Amino acid sequence: MVVGELAESADLLIIGGGPGGYAAAIRAAQLGREVTLIERGGAAGLGGVCLHVGCIPSKALIEVAGAAHRTGELSRAGLQASGVAVSLPRFQAWRAELCARLARGVGELLARGGVRVVHGEARFNRPDRVAVRTPDDRALFFEFEHAIIATGSRPIELDGLPFDGARVLDSTAALALEETPASVAVVGAGYIGLELGTALAKLGARATVVEALDRVLPSVDASLTAPVLRRLRALGVDLRLRSTAERIDGDRLVVAAPGGEERVEAEKVVVAVGRRPNTDELGLDAAGIRTAASARGADGADGRAPACATGLIPVGDDMRATERIAAIGDVVAGPALAHKATAEAAVAAEALSGMPAAFDAQAVPEVIFTDPEIGTVGLTEAQARAAGMDPVVATFPLAASGRAGTLDERDGFTRVVADRATDRVVGVHIVGPHASELIAGGALAIELMAAPGDVAATIHPHPTLSEGLREAAALALGHPIHVSG
């Protein structure tokens, strides 16, 4: 690094080009700010983990694996197909092109907003200044008026199982597989682990899921996981609860189980035990920011497992950590979800531009692309009770849905939780096909304070899975059509 360097001035500097960072850049540009965005992957890295090694590629893999698997399942409905197979190399080429195209799209949006994208890794060296190390090892300095930290998170590594990209994989490497392993051990039954495990099982791998806790998907209410567990069993996924992955021994993964040491067949081991915020190499001390030693954010407070234990940046409702610097996405408390980062991005950009913005979303939906999918938003019955409400809970079973029948699906439900005192929907929980799409209706109902009567009186098209929400709301009122109240 050069000493006595000359700094460029930056009006609004954004560190990280993921779904938080690029959304903040676009919103700030709309507000007339001159935006400089630092992305360590350069223009090709725009979109971040979500676009390149997270949401998008994983959904692409789940889609292809699911489609292949379903052709076999629909044989009883008359579908005759043979020799259906997934070519992972072709999938990977298609996926790479898809991600590159989407990243180019982000780049075009940023260019249209006049956002300058700088390739490099940023580090604060003063409360108003960062140094950026470029790929060719030059140092650039920026003195900023305002900055937004949107550096995201990375997978947590286990001591006994360091990632090597060949045998022990993080989610990124697992999504880049060119060949379906004969056997795979997935460590961690959170949503990333279960999504990957399910997809690999559908591609033909013998899958084992190892989880230290006594349940899967600890971030959602246990009642939502039963259909997923039944499905995992049907797919032949071997679930080892209360078990800890210890080390590799030959072609096996050694697991400490309640009954003693077990050896699990594992050509590949995928470790998905959580994510850690990328805040340790940002020079936050120099910025005047201290991360939380043991952060228990909004997530911990509502009974969900914290996304990670340490390294979160404390922020206010306006996402600011200091007068000049805001932080958004996985580096602050709350679920590590792209849509939460995007929502926070607008707040940060507006707040730093002098608008009275605040992150006051009443509910952050969570979607899990297991089989069946889970979509959940707002309060569960237990959370509603804990909040002092007298909840009305109504559950409409998928088996009563005509459209679900045409999909040959019957395991799942739509549940509405409403507060009796204020006559409003406070939670919607959907388990079933396309729950990830359907849950937005629940989020809308919650934010707009819909009464169950409002939802029930809103015409939902037939024959669709979306009718489940209307039926559950009608059930809450005591007059459903397709089940007996």
Place this chain on the structure above:
Amino acid sequence: MTSLEFRLPDVGEGIADAEIIAWQVAVGDHVTEHQDLVEIQTDKATVVIPCPATGVIASLSGEVGDTIDVGSVLAVIEVAEAEAASGEAAAAERVPAPATERAPAAATAARLPRGQLPLAAPTTRRLARELGVKLDAVEGSGPHGRILREDVEREANGEAPAAAAATAPAPAPTPAPPGDVVPLRGVRRTIAHTLTRAWLEVPRIVDYREVDATALLRARASLRQRALDRGEQALAKALTPTPFVVRAAVLAAREHPYVNASIDLEREEIALHRHYNVGIATAGPDGLTVPVVHDADQRSLAEIALQIVELATAARDRRLRPDQLAGPTLTVNNFGALGTWMGTPIVRPPEVANIGVGAIRDQVVAVDGAPVVRPTMVLSTAGDHRVLDGDTLAAFVTTLARLLEDPVLLFEDLR
């Protein structure tokens, strides 16, 4: 952490529910015992209920404008003393301290605490931020207290809430007259409802009686001087005509028990009360309230006088407790303090009498055939004709007038 469920206390006989007028605390607030918790409206008056314990407000039941039943949960308070014992729960609530130039208040979790969902849509919440309006201060006029954009705008402009206007259908054919519309809320609404009922229900008779107040004023002057001599300025000040009338009314009612009574037409009964609880009509900031001097027959004149002052002060400060409003058996209304000479008090069922006290003023009266100037006071005593006939009411007033014209008789019974 221990949760204390605080239920709406039984605020007095006959009161089954109360309307929430204003929460004085919010969920998450640290509160101390006796701190104001909520302002409620019974069918008698507005009262402030204090917090029963020190701790943190976990939840509040009901929105402003909701009616809640006696005995139902009003608030849940996490009691502070348990805080230390539950490390896990406490840690969950603790917010990491910011090592920044920001005010500590800003460093909260980035999401609203669960269960504290404001009844407002996102654009309404945004508008509130833009206009600098705190949502928990806004009275929602939508269904179940939902806060609408108009409510936020109204709050920002410092206008009165329109909740009542929204629920009370306006007479459609008549165009609204020019001028301000004041919604009927709180104490005013209660006064309107209870007095409509009183007026329609009670066949009222009024006895107007002139009282020579010469002796009363002399007695009052002597007692005042005694109080001042003893350094009891407060008592001296409290010795208005009202405590004299209260004591006289109690003594007279003992001789005429049908005045200290109530009527129940359903059961076809008249209850003759053994307690003498005298309601004191009091002008409060929100309208008329009637706090009660309980067991007035057991109290000295000085005690009555001081208590009337205490009740009037509490009413003025909106600090009346429910028990201070409960169970009147008879009412005294000293409208003379306002300069009124004669009045027409309204009997508030189930009571059967209301004694109006006029201003004392010098009048020319005939004494032994000659015009003489005497300080004179008119009593306007209203009675419920279902219980009191003209003669029974007149008999009571005659006794009352005699006691006031010769106030030494007030001390005949030295209790």
